Amino acid sequence: MALLDQTRAATSSPLEARSLILAGLTVGLLLLPVVQVITDGYNYVLHVLTVIFMYIALASGWNIIGGYAGYTSLGHPVFFALGAYFSGVLLVYRGWSPFWTAPLAGLMATLFGLVIGLITLRTRGPAFVISTIALLLLARLVLDNWEWVGGSNGLSLPMIGWPYRFYKIPFYYGMLITALAAVWTSYRIRHSKLGLFLRAIAMDEVKAEVAGVHTSMCKIIAFAISAFFAGVCGALWGYHQTYLRPTIFLTIGAAADLVLINLVGGRGTVAGPVLGAALRIGLDELVVNQLGSTELNITATGLLMILIVLFFPGGIIGALRERGRLPRLLDWD
Amino acid sequence: MSQGLQVLILGLALGGVYALMAIGVSLTYGVMRILNLAHAAFMVLGAYVAYWAFRILHLDPLLSIFINGPLFFAIGILLYRTLFVPLAGRPRYTEATLLLSFGLAMGVEGLMGAWWTGIYRAANPAYATRSLSLGSFYIPEGQMYATGVSLGMLLALWLFLHRTRIGRAIRATMQNRTAAQIVGVDVEGISALAFGLGMASAGISGSLLSFLSPFFPGKHWQWIASLLSLVVLGGMGSLIGTVVGAMVLAVTSVYVSSALGPTWSPATFYAALFLVLLLRPQGLFGRKEG
Numbered sequence: 001m002a003l004l005d006q007t008r009a010a011t012s013s014p015l016e017a018r019s020l021i022l023a024g025l026t027v028g029l030l031l032l033p034v035v036q037v038i039t040d041g042y043n044y045v046l047h048v049l050t051v052i053f054m055y056i057a058l059a060s061g062w063n064i065i066g067g068y069a070g071y072t073s074l075g076h077p078v079f080f081a082l083g084a085y086f087s088g089v090l091l092v093y094r095g096w097s098p099f100w101t102a103p104l105a106g107l108m109a110t111l112f113g114l115v116i117g118l119i120t121l122r123t124r125g126p127a128f129v130i131s132t133i134a135l136l137l138l139a140r141l142v143l144d145n146w147e148w149v150g151g152s153n154g155l156s157l158p159m160i161g162w163p164y165r166f167y168k169i170p171f172y173y174g175m176l177i178t179a180l181a182a183v184w185t186s187y188r189i190r191h192s193k194l195g196l197f198l199r200a201i202a203m204d205e206v207k208a209e210v211a212g213v214h215t216s217m218c219k220i221i222a223f224a225i226s227a228f229f230a231g232v233c234g235a236l237w238g239y240h241q242t243y244l245r246p247t248i249f250l251t252i253g254a255a256a257d258l259v260l261i262n263l264v265g266g267r268g269t270v271a272g273p274v275l276g277a278a279l280r281i282g283l284d285e286l287v288v289n290q291l292g293s294t295e296l297n298i299t300a301t302g303l304l305m306i307l308i309v310l311f312f313p314g315g316i317i318g319a320l321r322e323r324g325r326l327p328r329l330l331d332w333d
Numbered sequence: 334m335s336q337g338l339q340v341l342i343l344g345l346a347l348g349g350v351y352a353l354m355a356i357g358v359s360l361t362y363g364v365m366r367i368l369n370l371a372h373a374a375f376m377v378l379g380a381y382v383a384y385w386a387f388r389i390l391h392l393d394p395l396l397s398i399f400i401n402g403p404l405f406f407a408i409g410i411l412l413y414r415t416l417f418v419p420l421a422g423r424p425r426y427t428e429a430t431l432l433l434s435f436g437l438a439m440g441v442e443g444l445m446g447a448w449w450t451g452i453y454r455a456a457n458p459a460y461a462t463r464s465l466s467l468g469s470f471y472i473p474e475g476q477m478y479a480t481g482v483s484l485g486m487l488l489a490l491w492l493f494l495h496r497t498r499i500g501r502a503i504r505a506t507m508q509n510r511t512a513a514q515i516v517g518v519d520v521e522g523i524s525a526l527a528f529g530l531g532m533a534s535a536g537i538s539g540s541l542l543s544f545l546s547p548f549f550p551g552k553h554w555q556w557i558a559s560l561l562s563l564v565v566l567g568g569m570g571s572l573i574g575t576v577v578g579a580m581v582l583a584v585t586s587v588y589v590s591s592a593l594g595p596t597w598s599p600a601t602f603y604a605a606l607f608l609v610l611l612l613r614p615q616g617l618f619g620r621k622e623g
Contacts, residue, residue: 070425070428072432119610120607120610125427126362126427126428126569127565129368129431130368130561130562130564130565131606131607131610133554134561134602134603134606134607135603137555137558138600138603141596141600141603145596202425203424204424252554259432259435263432295446295447295451295550296443296444298439298440298442298443298446299440299442299447301439301443302435302436302437302438302439302440302441302442302443305435306433306437309429309433310420310433313423313429
């Protein structure tokens with residue numbers, strides 16, 4: 001409890017420079033599309049930011065189970081796909097806009113995560129990771145062969161009816177709000193009892209259990225919450241892409257991205273996924289757009305993962321904190 | 334009836350090969366709690382070596398096991414010493430090995446894709462397309478050889494583990510690493526050896542894979558998911574469980590394949606995994622941990 005009081009004391013301090021900067025940044029991002037309306041269009045900037053927001057939301061969600069609890073999930077693309085197909089089908093067959101059904105898609109993903117968690121998280125250890133790989137491939141198999149949702153050819157969605165110059169704006173706001181909600185949720189969990197339990201599980205699950213933590217319950221709840229944001233992102237991204245295809249959503253590469261973003265930034269920290277997502281997408285824009293995408297990108301991703309695991313297990317945030325050089329601006333834990 | 338028996342024969346033959354493919358994963362996890370997600374990636378690499386040896390040198394894929402075995406054993410020792418030893422003593426060691434080998438798998442996959450593209454490949458020695466009939470039953474000739482090699486390898490491994498001093502040291506380390514160290518087992522050496530053996534089995538399985546089924550770089554994810562599923566079914570860290578799990582799932586998947594079509598045969602593995610986690614999380618032969 002002493003630790004909890006300490007955190008509370010540390011976080012409830014009055015307005016400070018850090019809060020002001022972050023609030024300013026948020027307001028700036030919220031106002032950015034307005035400038036777009038006044039000046040000439042710059043969809044590219046909005047597009048890159050939209051993708052960054054999406055990965056912030058996805059990675060922050062992943063971090064709740066993968067970072068705080070230390071249970072690596074390679075199955076999050078399944079929740080992403082579930083959200084996309086749920087909202088996509090409602091759009092095609094009912095005409096309901098994914099902007100309204102996205103929260104529902106998130107809830108569906110949560111529900112599904114709960115069921116999967118009940119099966120796979122009652123045990124400790126590596127069986128969970130294995131089950132998430134199996135879940136990913138099973139989902140791929142099902143969607144590839146389910147003709148009602150288009151099978152492996154996929155499902156085409158109608159375009160959003162906005163003029164071309166502005167059509168990025170709703171997606172920009174959708175992803176921004178989702179990202180803010182994800183980071184806020186992640187922050188609140190980090191500073192809650194559940195967060196404390198999850199970190200205890202990550203450090204030593206047996207000891208946590210002996211100390212009275214209902215470990216499987218905590219893990220299942222964390223998994224379900226983390227699935228929510230993947231579902232919402234999927235709903236919005238599917239609409240943005242205007243077509244759904246299993247090969248876009250359900251790949252090991254997509255799962256690896258979430259792991260890598262968290263590893264680079266610092267898994268188990270609030271700021272880690274945010275930093276990691278911005279770096280990952282920023283670098284991707286620079287490298288892939290300049291040099292083109294090749295098979296060697298997979299190798300580079302793999303090598304980066306090996307290097308981080310070997311030399312910087314705490315990621316950027318962890319490495320900075322270890323050396324006592326983490327700026328207050330990025331210390332959200 | 335005879336249709337069912339035919340499927341059973343094919344299933345058991347396939348199960349022998351799956352058992353060899355998965356035994357390395359099980360051994361590596363059992364001895365040092367390393368979960369090697371790159372196992373199947375190296376298996377596919379082994380298949381490429383066998384494929385090119387066949388295409389360029391006209392070497393029978395069955396003979397390429399004599400290249401792949403030692404080659405992958407050496408790669409295994411090297412990888413263990415350079416990548417996995419530095420992780421020793423980390424908190425949440427298995428987790429770290431899993432992420433490391435995940436990166437390794439992607440590294441190998443990308444290189445294979447860059448060198449040999451994503452085209453489906455398969456070595457086609459004469460026996461790959463022939464079938465032998467025994468009475469009213471038949472068995473593909475290539476499958477029979479592959480199963481023969483697999484069972485031979487598994488038997489050799491069993492004899493090695495049970496009839497030699499080093500084998501006994503490996504089994505002791507699997508049962509209790511600390512106690513083994515106390516009674517004088519060179520645990521580090523044993524671990525390197527076990528990792529090398531695991532990788533050698535991946536290489537040898539690769540030789541068999543090269544003519545059994547078409548492969549491409551990204552195929553290894555499907556393989557590793559199936560292999561890990563059957564390892565969990567048998568009980569993680571139990572070698573005999575792995576063999577039994579392989580047989581059970583191979584037979585089931587062949588039945589599923591003949592009833593619903595080959596598309597759904599991988600689903601058997603994943604469905605079985607969820608079923609086993611629901612009913613008996615420690616697997617058929619696993620001990621309850623903790």
